[in-house]
Amino acid sequence: MIQAYKFSSKYTNSNKIQKIYALSLEYKKYYTNLMKKSIQDFFKEGKLHKYLPPLSIGKLSERYKQTCGSQVRSN
Secondary structure (H helix, E strand, C coil), X not given: CCCCCCCCCCCCCHHHHHHHHHHHHHHHHHHHHHHHHHHHHHXXXXXXXXXXXXXXXXXXXXXXXXXXXXXXXXX
16 A cells, blocks of 8 residues: 655745746646547547647747647547
8 A cells, every 4th residue: 555645735835836826727727628629620530630730829838838739639
């Protein structure tokens, strides 16, 4: 059995926490927009592409966009 310890952000740098929250909000926006686009494409073409094309919105890196695309595809 692995024991997990409670995480406390009491000593964490507040700037880093704000950056993480900002990144998660950008990721959620990108995910939502990519999901909308993929659903529209699915109803138009009747199939889903193997690799979803990255959108040119947001400030996410290409790695995050690729990860988000695979998550949208699996859903």
